[in-house]
Amino acid sequence: MVNEYKKIVLLNGLEAIQDYEFRLIKSLLTKDLKLTRKMQDDYDRIRIADLMEEKFQNDAGLRKLIALCRDIPALADLAETLEKRRLKGNQEAPLTPILSAFSPTFTRSLTYASNSTTQQSPDSSDASNSTTQQSPDSSDAPNRTTQQSPDSSDAPNSTTQQSPDSSDAPNRTTQQSPDSSDAPNSTTQQSPDSSDAPNRTTQQLTTIPKEASKECGYQKGPKEVMVLKATESFTYEFKECEKRMFHATVATESQFFRVKVFDISLKDKFIPRKVIAISDYIGRNGFLEIYSASSVSDVSANRKMEISYRLVQIANGTPKIEYLCSQCTVKYMSVNYLLQKNVREDCTYYEIQDNTGRMEVVVYGRLTYINCEEGDKLKLFCFELAFNADKWQLRSVFHSYIKTLPKRGNMNEASKECGYQKGPKEVMVLKATESFTYEFKECEKRMFHATVATESQFFRVKVFDISLKDKFIPRKVIAISDYIGRNGFLEIYSASSVSDVSANRKMEISYRLVQIANGTPKIEYLCSQCTVKYVNGVYTVYKVSHNCTYYEIQDNTGKMEVVVHGRLIYINCEEGDKLKLFCFELAFNEDKWQLRSVKHSYIKVGILRECLSSKGLLVFLNFLFVLFSYT
Numbered sequence: 001m002v003n004e005y006k007k008i009v010l011l012n013g014l015e016a017i018q019d020y021e022f023r024l025i026k027s028l029l030t031k032d033l034k035l036t037r038k039m040q041d042d043y044d045r046i047r048i049a050d051l052m053e054e055k056f057q058n059d060a061g062l063r064k065l066i067a068l069c070r071d072i073p074a075l076a077d078l079a080e081t082l083e084k085r086r087l088k089g090n091q092e093a094p095l096t097p098i099l100s101a102f103s104p105t106f107t108r109s110l111t112y113a114s115n116s117t118t119q120q121s122p123d124s125s126d127a128s129n130s131t132t133q134q135s136p137d138s139s140d141a142p143n144r145t146t147q148q149s150p151d152s153s154d155a156p157n158s159t160t161q162q163s164p165d166s167s168d169a170p171n172r173t174t175q176q177s178p179d180s181s182d183a184p185n186s187t188t189q190q191s192p193d194s195s196d197a198p199n200r201t202t203q204q205l206t207t208i209p210k211e212a213s214k215e216c217g218y219q220k221g222p223k224e225v226m227v228l229k230a231t232e233s234f235t236y237e238f239k240e241c242e243k244r245m246f247h248a249t250v251a252t253e254s255q256f257f258r259v260k261v262f263d264i265s266l267k268d269k270f271i272p273r274k275v276i277a278i279s280d281y282i283g284r285n286g287f288l289e290i291y292s293a294s295s296v297s298d299v300s301a302n303r304k305m306e307i308s309y310r311l312v313q314i315a316n317g318t319p320k321i322e323y324l325c326s327q328c329t330v331k332y333m334s335v336n337y338l339l340q341k342n343v344r345e346d347c348t349y350y351e352i353q354d355n356t357g358r359m360e361v362v363v364y365g366r367l368t369y370i371n372c373e374e375g376d377k378l379k380l381f382c383f384e385l386a387f388n389a390d391k392w393q394l395r396s397v398f399h400s401y402i403k404t405l406p407k408r409g410n411m412n413e414a415s416k417e418c419g420y421q422k423g424p425k426e427v428m429v430l431k432a433t434e435s436f437t438y439e440f441k442e443c444e445k446r447m448f449h450a451t452v453a454t455e456s457q458f459f460r461v462k463v464f465d466i467s468l469k470d471k472f473i474p475r476k477v478i479a480i481s482d483y484i485g486r487n488g489f490l491e492i493y494s495a496s497s498v499s500d501v502s503a504n505r506k507m508e509i510s511y512r513l514v515q516i517a518n519g520t521p522k523i524e525y526l527c528s529q530c531t532v533k534y535v536n537g538v539y540t541v542y543k544v545s546h547n548c549t550y551y552e553i554q555d556n557t558g559k560m561e562v563v564v565h566g567r568l569i570y571i572n573c574e575e576g577d578k579l580k581l582f583c584f585e586l587a588f589n590e591d592k593w594q595l596r597s598v599k600h601s602y603i604k605v606g607i608l609r610e611c612l613s614s615k616g617l618l619v620f621l622n623f624l625f626v627l628f629s630y631t
Contacts, residue, residue: 006053006060008085013065013078014045018207021075028068062086074210076310208311210319213255215283222277222295225250225257226305228315230270231381232454234401235366235422242422246270247381247401249315250278250288251307256315260382260399263292268502270296275303287382322356324385325392350378352394361394363402372404379403414517415457417485424479424497427452427459428507430517432472433582436602440567448472449536449582449602451517452480452490453509458517460536462583462600465494472498477505489583524557527593536582551579553595562595564603571603578606 014022026040026048033051035043043051052061062082069079230248237243248259248270261270269276279295281288290296348368350361361380363370372378381401383394396402432450439445450461450472463472471478481497483490492498520536549569551562562584564571573579582602584595597603 003060005062005086006049008082009052009060009062009065010045010049012085013062013069013082014049016078016207017075020210021072021207024072025065025068029064032064059086073310074208074314077208077308208308208314209255210314210323212249212258212286212315214286215257215288217283219281219283219288221279221281222297223252223279223281224275224277224299224303224305225252226307227270227272227274227276228256228312229272230261230267231401231403232426233264233267233424236399236401238366245399247399250276251305251311251315253305253307254311256311257288258286258382259288259290261290263290263294266290266296268505269298271504271506272508275299275305318354320356321352321354321359324359324394325357352378359392359394360388361396363396363400365396367396367400367402370402370404372402376404414451414460414488416488417459417490419485421483421485421490423481423483424499425454425481425483426477426479426501426505426507427454428509429472429474429476429478430458430514431474432463432469433602433604435466435469437567438600438602447600449600451536452478453507453513453517455507455509456513458513459490460488460583461490461492463492465492465496468492468498471500477501477507520555522557523553523555523560527558527560536584553579560593560595561589562597564597566597568597568601568603571605573603573605580604580606 014025017025022045023040026035026043029035029048029052030040033048033055035051049060052064055061056064063086066079066082066086069075069082228249228251231246233244233246235242235244243262244264245260245262246264246267248261250257250259261267277295277297277299278288278290279297281290281294283289348363348370350363352359352361361378361383379402380394381403382397382399384397386393386395430451430453433448435446435448437444437446445464446466447462447464448466448469450463452459452461463469479497479499479501480490480492481499483492483496485491549564551564551573553560553562562579562581580603581595582604583598583600585598585601587594587596
C-alpha cells in the first residue's frame with residue numbers, strides 16, 4: 001500500500017507541479033527530510049519522493065504533501081486531487097491527474113463516458129465509444145484514452161502515462177488489458193506501474209499559471225477568450241496626431257493573457273464576462289496587440305466558458321513584491337500597490353509596498369502629472385520590471401497607464417482631478433439636480449449639479465450647458481471628454497463632449513459606493529476628519545435667523561451653521577424642513593465650522609415637510625380657500 005501512496009506522491013503530486021512550486025515544496029520539507037542547501041539544489045522529484053518514502057513510512061509522505069499544497073494557493077486544486085486519491089486508496093484508481101470540474105476536457109469526458117458502458121473480453125473486436133481494457137499485443141489505437149502494459153506499441157494523438165518500459169507516446173492517456181484489439185475513441189484505466197509521458201496535458205490543466213501566457217509574432221486565430229477586465233482608453237502619444245489605446249485582460253479555460261488594444265472603437269467589445277473571438281493579432285513582449293486591422297468579433301450568445309475562480313483571481317490579482325524580486329519571469333507587469341511619493345526634476349518616484357517588501361516605481365513623461373498622494377493605491381498597467389544598481393524597479397514605458405484609487409480613509413469623499421482632462425472617461429450617472437440660474441448679470445446663466453461614478457470612485461460634476469440635461473439620466477452610462485477638474489468638481493462646458501456609449505456597456509458599481517456618493521456626510525465628520533472643501537448633503541433645519549440668513553442644521557452627531565448669501569436668501573424654508581445643499585463651502589469661522597453658499601451653490605427644500613409644518617399648513621389652507629372661492 002505504501003508503494004501505491006508513493007506512486008500518487010510522485011506521479012500525481014511532484015510530477016504535476018511546475019519547477020517553482022517544486023522548489024517551494026523542497027524548501028518547506030527541509031527540516032523533515034534534513035535537506036542541505038546542496039541537496040535542495042541537486043535533488044530532483046524522484047529522489048525527493050524516495051526520501052519522503054523513507055521518512056514517512058506509513059503513507060510515503062502523501063498527507064504531508066497534501067497539507068503543503070493546501071497552503072500554496074496555486075496548488076489548492078492539486079491538493080484536492082491528491083486527497084481524493086488518498087481516500088480511494090486502491091490500486092485500480094487511474095494515476096493520471098483528475099481534471100478540474102471547470103475544465104472543458106473534464107466535461108467532455110463525462111459526456112463521452114456516459115455513452116459508453118461496454119466492457120470487452122480479451123478477444124473482443126473493435127468497439128467505438130466503449131470503455132475497454134486492452135492487451136499488450138494490441139495494435140495502434142489513434143484518438144483514444146487507454147492504459148497500456150509495458151509492451152504496448154505507440155498510440156499517436158492520445159494522452160498517456162506509461163510504464164517504465166513502454167515506448168514514447170506524446171499527448172495520450174492509455175491503459176490496456178490483455179489481447180484486446182483496436183478500440184478507437186475509448187476510455188480506459190491506466191496501469192499502476194505507468195510513468196509520465198513527455199507531454200502531460202492533464203498536468204497543464206490542473207496547474208494554474210501564475211503569470212500571463214505569451215505568444216510570439218503574427219497569429220491568425222481566431223482565439224476565443226473571455227474578457228476579465230479592461231481599462232479606460234487613454235492617450236499615449238501626442239506628437240502630430242493623438243494616439244489612444246486601452247489595456248485588457250482575457251482568458252481561456254487554462255490561460256490568461258494581457259492585451260493592448262490600439263483601436264478604441266473596439267472598447268464596447270471588451271465587456272467583462274463577455275466571450276469574444278480575436279484574430280489577426282500580434283504577440284509581442286508578453287502582450288497580445290490588437291490594431292485597427294485586427295478582427296474582434298462576437299461569438300454565439302450560447303457560448304459559455306468555464307473558467308476557474310482561481311485562474312480569475314490570479315489574472316486580476318497583484319503579484320507579491322517578494323515574488324517580483326525573485327522568481328518572476330515576466331518583463332512587464334500590471335499591479336496594484338500602496339505608495340509613497342517622491343517628485344524629482346525629470347521623473348517621479350513612488351515607493352510601493354505590500355506585506356512582503358518594498359519596491360521603487362519610476363514614472364516618466366505624461367504619467368508624472370498623475371494626481372495621487374501618499375497612502376493612495378496605484379493600479380499600474382504595462383510597467384517594465386528592471387534591475388537598477390542593487391535593486392529591482394518598475395519603470396513606465398511608452399504604453400504604460402496608471403489608475404489612482406484613493407486611500408480607504410477618503411472613500412467617504414468624492415475623488416478629485418486637476419486641470420484640463422482630455423478623456424473620454426466612462427461614468428455612470430447616479431443623480432442630477434434641476435437646472436437653476438446662478439447669475440443674473442447681463443445675460444442669465446444656468447447650470448446643474450450631478451454625481452457620477454466609475455467602478456471604484458465617484459465624482460461631483462458641474463454642468464454649465466443645460467442642453468446636456470437629457471444625457472444625465474440616473475443609471476445611464478456616458479462618456480465625458482474635454483472637461484476641467486477644479487476644487488473637487490469636474491466642470492463641463494458647452495465645448496465639452498458628453499456622449500452615449502454602447503447600450504451593452506454595463507458598469508458594476510458596488511451598492512456601498514452608491515450609498516456613499518448619494519449620502520450625506522455626518523456633521524461630526526465635517527468638523528473633524530473631512531478634507532474636502534465643498535459639501536453636498538441633506539440636513540434638517542433646526543433654527544432660522546433672517547439677519548443674514550443663517551440656518552442651523554443638525555443630525556444625530558451634532559449641529560452646524562449654514563450661511564446663505566445672495567440669491568439663495570430668498571429660499572422659502574422653515575424650522576423642521578429638510579435642506580438639500582449642493583456645492584457649499586466648508587469653512588472655519590472663529591471657533592466653529594460653517595457651510596457657506598458660493599457662486600454655484602444650490603438649495604432644494606423638502607416640499608412635503610414644508611407643507612406639513614404648522615405655518616406651511618396654514619398657507620396651504622388659505623390657498624385652497626381662495627381657490628374654491630373663485631370657483
